[in-house]
C-alpha cells in the first residue's frame with residue numbers, strides 16, 4: 341500500500357456489525373461479561389476502548405510498528421514513555437527539545453529520580469560523550485522546535501543498540517507521512533497528535549508506537565496503570581484528521597518551501613531556519629531520512645519590538661501556540677512555547693528574542709506571501 345492509500349485503508353476501517361464506513365464512537369466505560377472474566381476483548385475503557393483501539397492500530401501501521409497507544413495529550417504520551425524508566429535511570433535528550441518535554445524532565449520526573457542530560461544530538465560525538473553507566477535511552481526530536489535542527493536517526497539508533505539503549509523519537513514535526521523512525525532503527529515513536537495528525541486545531545492528543553511485543557506490554561501496563569488515555573470522541577476526531585494527512589502535508593511542504601525562499605531573500609530577515617533550503621546544515625541528511633521537509637519555518641527579525649510589529653500587521657497568520665493545522669499560525673518561541681526555558685539557556689540554544697516561528701498552513705501560498713511582504717515592509 342502506498343502512503344496516501346494507507347491513510348485511508350490502514351487500521352480497522354468501519355464497523356463489522358452494521359457496515360458503517362466510519363468507525364463508530366463507542367461512548368462507553370464498561371462492558372458486559374458473560375461470566376467472570378469472560379468478555380469480548382473489552383472490559384473497561386481505561387484498559388481498552390474499540391474507538392481508541394481503531395486509532396491505535398492505525399497509528400501503529402502508519403509508523404510501521406508492532407503496537408500503538410493513544411493518550412490524552414502529547415505530554416501524557418511522552419511522560420508515560422518516561423515511566424518505563426526507574427529511579428536512578430538516565431536519559432539523553434535533544435537540547436532544543438519541546439519546552440514541555442524539558443519541563444517534565446527537569447521539574448517533575450527528576451523528583452522521581454529519573455536523570456536527564458540535554459545535548460545537541462545533531463552531532464553524534466555529543467551523544468556518545470553523554471552516555472553514562474545508568475543511561476537507558478536517547479530521546480530525539482528531529483526536526484527540532486523551533487530551530488529545525490536535524491539528527492541522523494539511523495546513526496543514533498546504531499549507537500544506542502551498541503550500548504543497549506532505547507531510541508525514542510518525537511515525530512510530531514514531520515509525521516509518518518514523511519518520516520518513519522522505526523524503519524530507521526528507532527524503538528519508540530511519540531507524537532503530539534494535537535499538531536499535524538489532528539491537523540485542524542480541534543483536538544489535544546498524544547500517540548506512542550513501539551517496535552516490539554515486550555515494549556507493547558510495558559507501555560500498555562503504564563497506560564492502564566497511570567490512565568492518561570484518550571477518550572472515544574477525540575480518538576474519532578483524530579482518525580478523521582489522519583485521513584487527509586497526505587494531502588495536507590504535501591501542501592504544507594510546497595507552501596513552506598516557497599515562503600522559506602522568499603524570507604531567505606528578504607532584507608528585513610536575518611537567519612532563516614528551514615531544512616528545505618539548500619543552505620540549511622541538515623538539508624542533505626533530511627533528504628536522506630525523510631520524503632519531505634514539512635511546514636515549519638523559523639526566522640530572525642532582529643528584536644522583540646520588530647517581532648511585535650510584524651505580528652500586529654499580519655492578516656492570515658494567527659498569533660497562537662501550537663502548529664501543524666490547516667490555518668497558518670505564528671508565534672514568538674522566547675515568550676510562548678519556550679518561555680519555560682531560562683533566558684540564558686534559550687540564548688545559548690539560539691532562541692533569540694527576535695526569533696519568529698511560523699506554522700505554514702494550507703491557504704493559497706500567494707496570499708501568504710503577500711501578507712508576509714506587507715508585514716515585513
Ligand SMILES: *Cc1c(COP(=O)(O)O)cnc(C)c1O
Pocket residue numbers: 413414415416438440441481485510512513531532533534535544545546
Ligand atoms: C506540542 C508538542 C508536544 C506536546 O504535545 P501536547 O499535545 O501539547 O501535550 C510534544 N512535542 C512536540 C514536538 C510538540 O510540538
